[in-house]
Structure formats: structure tokens, C-alpha cells
Amino acid sequence: MLKKTICLMAILVSLAFVSFEKKDGTTLSAISNIIPKNNSDISGTVSFTETNGIVSMTASISGLAPGNHAIHIHAIGDCSADDGTSAGGHWNPTNVDHGAWDSSPFHIGDIGNIEAGSDGTGTISRETDLWCINCSDSSKNIVGKAIIIHAGSDDFSSQPSGAAGPRIGCGEIELQ
Numbered sequence: 001m002l003k004k005t006i007c008l009m010a011i012l013v014s015l016a017f018v019s020f021e022k023k024d025g026t027t028l029s030a031i032s033n034i035i036p037k038n039n040s041d042i043s044g045t046v047s048f049t050e051t052n053g054i055v056s057m058t059a060s061i062s063g064l065a066p067g068n069h070a071i072h073i074h075a076i077g078d079c080s081a082d083d084g085t086s087a088g089g090h091w092n093p094t095n096v097d098h099g100a101w102d103s104s105p106f107h108i109g110d111i112g113n114i115e116a117g118s119d120g121t122g123t124i125s126r127e128t129d130l131w132c133i134n135c136s137d138s139s140k141n142i143v144g145k146a147i148i149i150h151a152g153s154d155d156f157s158s159q160p161s162g163a164a165g166p167r168i169g170c171g172e173i174e175l176q
């Protein structure tokens with residue numbers, strides 16, 4: 001009897017652990033490998049992980065001119081055009097004005113500016129519950145969209161895209 005009880009308890013504990021893992025322990029990841037556009041020389045990656053409904057992003061780009069360069073999520077995961085225009089406009093499923101991250105209104109693709117130092121490298125990070133990785137909500141799912149890096153900086157006010165100039169890098173966001 002005692003043996004049976006212990007055995008049953010072991011099964012219950014392991015089941016509880018499995019459901020705990022599903023609810024809280026799952027981490028999804030996605031990546032965008034940046035390829036140069038408009039004859040630029042840039043490269044880099046933008047990586048995304050999602051845990052407990054929060055997506056963390058880190059972009060690491062090199063080959064940039066020193067200073068600020070706009071970085072956005074654009075609506076179409078197609079980097080085939082030499083000038084990057086195949087990626088479409090800013091990802092804006094909520095149909096609001098362009099702006100600065102976390103300062104309404106802003107497109108949920110309006111990541112901001114990446115600042116490159118004298119060595120031509122720059123990084124930027126974001127954490128948000130506005131995005132998801134491969135979920136069924138198309139107004140949140142970043143997979144299949146594109147990261148675009150611009151030659152100029154985003155002024156956070158010009159419509160529809162912050163007057164950030166030509167597209168110098170593009171990478172489709174892919175599930176990892």
C-alpha cells in the first residue's frame with residue numbers, strides 16, 4: 001500500500017513538473033541576419049527570445065558610419081530588393097502614426113535608433129509584451145517580418161517613417 005502511494009505521488013509530482021514547464025519555462029527564439037543593402041558594408045544579427053509573454057531583443061550591428069541609424073521592424077519579410085524596399089513600410093498593425101518607442105503613438109515596429117561608435121559597431125535592446133514569437137495573433141507576431149537598418153537617424157516625428165533615409169541593411173525575422 002505504501003509502495004503504491006509513493007509511486008502515485010511520484011507520478012503526480014512529475015506531471016505537475018511537466019505542466020509547470022509548459023506554462024513558465026518555455027523560451028522561444030527568433031533571429032534576423034542582417035544583409036547589406038544599397039551597396040553598404042554592414043552586417044550583424046538581431047536576436048529575439050520570448051519567455052512568459054515578454055520578448056527580449058538585442059541587435060548587434062557593425063560596419064556602420066559613426067552616429068545614429070534608424071532600426072525598425074518592417075511589414076514584409078522579403079529582403080530581395082537591392083534597396084530593401086521589398087520589405088514594405090513600417091510594421092503597423094494597429095494603424096497609428098509613426099513615433100518613438102514606448103511614447104504613444106508609435107508603430108510597434110518603431111524600435112528607434114542604434115548608435116554606432118567610432119569603430120562602426122552599435123547595439124540596442126528592447127523588452128516588450130507587444131510582440132510575440134510565432135503566436136497566432138498576427139498583430140503581435142514578429143516572425144515573417146523584416147528588420148531594416150537605415151543610413152540616417154529616425155526623427156521620431158516625420159510621417160510615415162521618421163525621415164531616416166535609404167535602407168542599408170535588411171534581415172527577415174525567422175523562427176529559430
Ligand SMILES: [Cu+2]
Pocket residue numbers: 070071072073074090148149150161164
Ligand atoms: Cu525602417
Ligand SMILES: [Zn+2]
Pocket residue numbers: 072090097098099107109110160161162
Ligand atoms: Zn514607424
